[in-house]
Amino acid sequence: MDLLGFYPLFYVPEIGSAWLMGITGAIHIMASHTSVGAALLFAFLAHKAQKENRTDLYDYMKRYGMFLLIFSYVIGSITGPGIWYTATAASPRGISALIHNFVWVWATEWVFFVYEVLGVFALIYFIDKVDRKTHLKLTYTFAIASVGTLALIIGIISFMMWPGTEAYYATGSASDAFFGTNTFPHMFLRIGFMIMMSGIIGMIISSAMRKENKELSEELTQKMGWVSLLGGFVTVFFFMWYIDTLPANAHALLGMAKDSIILNRIILAILFSIYFLIAIAKPQWVTRTLAITMMFIIGIVGVWPGEKLRETMRKPWVAGQYVYSNQIIGRDVPGKEIKDETPLLAEKGLLKLNPWIPDRLRTITPENKLEVGKLLTRIACSNCHSLEKEGLYRPLMPLAGPMGEDGIRDYMKNVIGTGSSPYMPTIALPDEEYDAMAAYIASQAK
Amino acid sequence: MDATFINVMKDAAGVPFYPVVFQGLYVLTWALHAAFVLLALGSMGLSIYGSTQQKSDPYWKILTPHLIMTGKISVSVLIVLGVAPLLFTQVIYDSGWYVANTLSGAWVFIFIYALVIGYMMYYWYQYANKKGSSGNTLIGIISFAILVFCGVLMHNFAVEAISPTKWMDWYAPNGVVDNAGWNMHLDLLRLGFMVSLMIPVTGIFMQNYSRFLSTREDFEPKYLEFVKNIGTKMAVIGLLISAALFAVWMLKENLLLHPLSLATVVSVVILLVLAMRNKNSYVTTGMLVIVALFISGIRELIRYNIMSGIGYDLYGYPMNLEWETIIMFLLTFVVLGFTGIAFILTMAWKVGKTKGVYTATEGSAVSRLANASLTLFILWIVVYFGWGMVALFKNTL
Ligand code: HEM
Numbered sequence: 001m002d003l004l005g006f007y008p009l010f011y012v013p014e015i016g017s018a019w020l021m022g023i024t025g026a027i028h029i030m031a032s033h034t035s036v037g038a039a040l041l042f043a044f045l046a047h048k049a050q051k052e053n054r055t056d057l058y059d060y061m062k063r064y065g066m067f068l069l070i071f072s073y074v075i076g077s078i079t080g081p082g083i084w085y086t087a088t089a090a091s092p093r094g095i096s097a098l099i100h101n102f103v104w105v106w107a108t109e110w111v112f113f114v115y116e117v118l119g120v121f122a123l124i125y126f127i128d129k130v131d132r133k134t135h136l137k138l139t140y141t142f143a144i145a146s147v148g149t150l151a152l153i154i155g156i157i158s159f160m161m162w163p164g165t166e167a168y169y170a171t172g173s174a175s176d177a178f179f180g181t182n183t184f185p186h187m188f189l190r191i192g193f194m195i196m197m198s199g200i201i202g203m204i205i206s207s208a209m210r211k212e213n214k215e216l217s218e219e220l221t222q223k224m225g226w227v228s229l230l231g232g233f234v235t236v237f238f239f240m241w242y243i244d245t246l247p248a249n250a251h252a253l254l255g256m257a258k259d260s261i262i263l264n265r266i267i268l269a270i271l272f273s274i275y276f277l278i279a280i281a282k283p284q285w286v287t288r289t290l291a292i293t294m295m296f297i298i299g300i301v302g303v304w305p306g307e308k309l310r311e312t313m314r315k316p317w318v319a320g321q322y323v324y325s326n327q328i329i330g331r332d333v334p335g336k337e338i339k340d341e342t343p344l345l346a347e348k349g350l351l352k353l354n355p356w357i358p359d360r361l362r363t364i365t366p367e368n369k370l371e372v373g374k375l376l377t378r379i380a381c382s383n384c385h386s387l388e389k390e391g392l393y394r395p396l397m398p399l400a401g402p403m404g405e406d407g408i409r410d411y412m413k414n415v416i417g418t419g420s421s422p423y424m425p426t427i428a429l430p431d432e433e434y435d436a437m438a439a440y441i442a443s444q445a446k
Numbered sequence: 447m448d449a450t451f452i453n454v455m456k457d458a459a460g461v462p463f464y465p466v467v468f469q470g471l472y473v474l475t476w477a478l479h480a481a482f483v484l485l486a487l488g489s490m491g492l493s494i495y496g497s498t499q500q501k502s503d504p505y506w507k508i509l510t511p512h513l514i515m516t517g518k519i520s521v522s523v524l525i526v527l528g529v530a531p532l533l534f535t536q537v538i539y540d541s542g543w544y545v546a547n548t549l550s551g552a553w554v555f556i557f558i559y560a561l562v563i564g565y566m567m568y569y570w571y572q573y574a575n576k577k578g579s580s581g582n583t584l585i586g587i588i589s590f591a592i593l594v595f596c597g598v599l600m601h602n603f604a605v606e607a608i609s610p611t612k613w614m615d616w617y618a619p620n621g622v623v624d625n626a627g628w629n630m631h632l633d634l635l636r637l638g639f640m641v642s643l644m645i646p647v648t649g650i651f652m653q654n655y656s657r658f659l660s661t662r663e664d665f666e667p668k669y670l671e672f673v674k675n676i677g678t679k680m681a682v683i684g685l686l687i688s689a690a691l692f693a694v695w696m697l698k699e700n701l702l703l704h705p706l707s708l709a710t711v712v713s714v715v716i717l718l719v720l721a722m723r724n725k726n727s728y729v730t731t732g733m734l735v736i737v738a739l740f741i742s743g744i745r746e747l748i749r750y751n752i753m754s755g756i757g758y759d760l761y762g763y764p765m766n767l768e769w770e771t772i773i774m775f776l777l778t779f780v781v782l783g784f785t786g787i788a789f790i791l792t793m794a795w796k797v798g799k800t801k802g803v804y805t806a807t808e809g810s811a812v813s814r815l816a817n818a819s820l821t822l823f824i825l826w827i828v829v830y831f832g833w834g835m836v837a838l839f840k841n842t843l
Pocket of ligand 1: 081476479483524525526527528529531532533535561593594596597598600601602603604605607636637640641745
């Protein structure tokens with residue numbers, strides 16, 4: 001019996017499993033980017049403290065460090081594997097593809113992680129326990145190790161969007177997959193954002209120091225204003241280059257949402273420029289409440305839509321433009337001897353080829369038709385669509401319902417089944433499977 | 447469930463290196479993960495007891511915050527060390543790991559946030575304990591309970607991953623598919639044994655603590671004696687409990703007479719004698735590492751037997767040999783990793799042994815390791831960008 005290597009389906013009603021990932025991802029981005037940015041900032045501050053004998057700066061680093069421990073090394077280091085875990089539940093074959101291409105890159109990153117985790121404790125708790133020079137060297141290595149973790153993950157997440165060139169498909173080599181055209185712009189975009197985040201968080205710490213030392217507090221708020229402004233500029237600059245290196249399907253999707261995105265980014269850029277300029281010109285205006293509010297704004301209005309956009313632009317793929325979001329392998333990768341699964345699916349259907357179909361549902365009967373339709377719809381569509389009428393994640397019923405049962409069947413067969421949609425996977429199946437799905441969707445959309 | 451089924455779920459890309467290497471790395475890194483899981487849970491559990499004693503007992507007053515700190519750092523370390531076996535397990539046993547994660551998808555999500563909350567509460571516990579606020583013990587207990595619960599969830603995934611014959615029943619009981627991801631299946635004996643090890647591990651840690659600080663004149667010898675005695679007691683009693691659970695577990699798995707299991711028993715007996723006599727706790731710790739590796743090996747043996755028993759061909763996993771990235775890993779791991787970690791640990795050792803500020807003089811081990819690490823890190827970044835540019839030019843020009 002022919003079977004394809006699918007996994008059981010984990011289905012989350014209303015919001016979809018991808019949103020679980022998105023939530024974890026957005027939190028992780030805030031924490032991890034702050035952590036790398038702060039590592040760079042620490043190197044800068046420790047250098048300055050040493051050179052100009054500014055012992056008061058160590059005090060600031062210590063407070064910042066304590067915050068960092070919780071924010072980045074509790075939340076960040078847990079949500080990191082957390083994205084991975086939730087992505088596994090939501091998209092096992094997508095994660096599997098990444099793991100099997102990049103296991104040694106990840107293992108290398110792990111070496112850096114271990115260094116970072118031990119390093120951060122040493123950096124913070126040894127500030128007054130080890131001589132300044134050794135501490136400074138530790139700070140430098142810590143900064144490079146942190147950037148190293150970015151350098152190693154960035155090629156992998158860029159590959160999720162696309163390999164960047166055709167080379168990977170022919171060679172199957174991880175190096176070709178990792179260093180695509182998208183990798184470096186993506187990296188510097190993130191470095192900019194990291195620097196900006198370190199300034200935004202830095203202002204929370206500096207504004208909280210006002211009571212004890214007003215002068216230092218304002219000086220540091222001012223410095224953090226400059227740091228954030230610099231980071232923000234780098235982010236915007238590389239964002240443009242980054243957009244330019246995206247694949248065609250991403251541009252198709254980007255085009256659909258372009259106006260609202262541009263508006264959102266312009267408003268954000270203006271708002272935050274004003275904030276940073278205030279910090280520079282009138283540091284006393286930046287209170288702790290304001291600083292914390294601005295952190296939440298960047299998270300909720302900046303990062304969360306950004307994550308959703310990145311997820312959208314990747315469609316219909318989830319990894320390397322060969323694994324579809326709905327877990328079907330949609331193209332050949334000769335370099336790895338990977339075969340496109342869509343022709344076989346078109347011939348034999350999911351009911352025969354997916355190992356996780358209970359035997360009693362493998363053959364469609366009038367009694368089980370709707371049940372089969374429901375299962376198939378979940379398998380084929382739910383990675384990108386909520387199946388509840390009021391669902392939050394591109395709800396399917398309002399989109400498909402108006403077409404009516406026959407219309408849905410025709411649309412699936414002639415549009416989705418032929419791969420004519422730029423953002424939906426090719427879901428080519430035998431007619432009776434389309435029938436069952438159309439019947440189910442029509443019955444739910446009523 | 448038959449063999450075609452499980453072999454078909456091997457990733458289409460194949461593995462990039464010999465499966466046995468991943469298997470070895472898995473055993474090694476899981477042992478490290480487990481060591482810090484046990485130290486974290488054990489020191490935290492004991493600190494909760496300490497937090498009820500510290501008001502009246504001056505020794506517990508010193509020891510409790512130290513235990514809390516040990517637990518705090520250990521949790522961070524166990525998380526980062528957990529990443530490695532997480533990686534290797536899904537390279538060679540992807541089928542088991544991904545099925546477990548999808549069958550228990552809801553628990554996967556809960557695991558992450560439980561860990562975030564449990565660990566944040568741990569920081570709160572430390573803070574409350576420092577401030578002497580009255581709720582500290584309660585906060586500690588809740589945090590401890592949450593972290594133990596995370597361990598139960600981990601165990602759930604591990605058990606599901608090695609139960610291939612039951613997967614279909616769990617996914618579609620009576621032929622009705624359940625996609626909600628709320629599966630939970632425990633093997634209490636296995637879990638009990640794993641968790642029981644936190645007692646001896648923490649005991650041996652306390653023997654080390656006492657030995658390490660014995661050269662510091664600002665620690666009273668009587669205090670160190672006190673800590674050492676608790677440590678020895680915990681190590682001995684804990685080892686007896688764990689050994690009993692181990693024997694029953696092995697009996698149930700039909701592995702009691704397997705050479706690996708016998709070797710484990712022998713090494714546990716040696717460990718027991720070493721811990722009881724406590725001549726040199728560092729030697730005892732070396733033995734503990736060996737025991738941990740054996741236990742990790744047994745876990746792997748159980749899994750290998752189950753999987754190959756239903757026809758899973760681990761060593762026949764299709765392979766696309768990949769040299770560039772493995773060379774990067776090996777060089778980074780061995781050269782940069784060992785130097786860097788040696789730098790931090792040597793520095794920590796010196797700081798711990800010094801009252802006041804430790805100064806690394808020119809030419810001292812710490813100073814040389816610091817310079818070497820810095821040089822290697824810079825070199826690494828240069829090679830990275832060089833490599834990236836060559837790859838990009840090759841593929842785009
Ligand atoms: C407080 C948090 C944690 C505790 C108490 C804990 C505890 C455990 C325990 C008891 C096991 C053994 C289960 C068994 O064999 O029955 C285990 C296995 C494992 N843990 Fe953890 N763990 C924690 C966090 C983590 C994290 C954050 C990761 C990943 C980053 C992780 C990765 C693993 C892996 C990969 C295994 C092996 C699973 C297998 O072989 O199937 N753990 N853990």
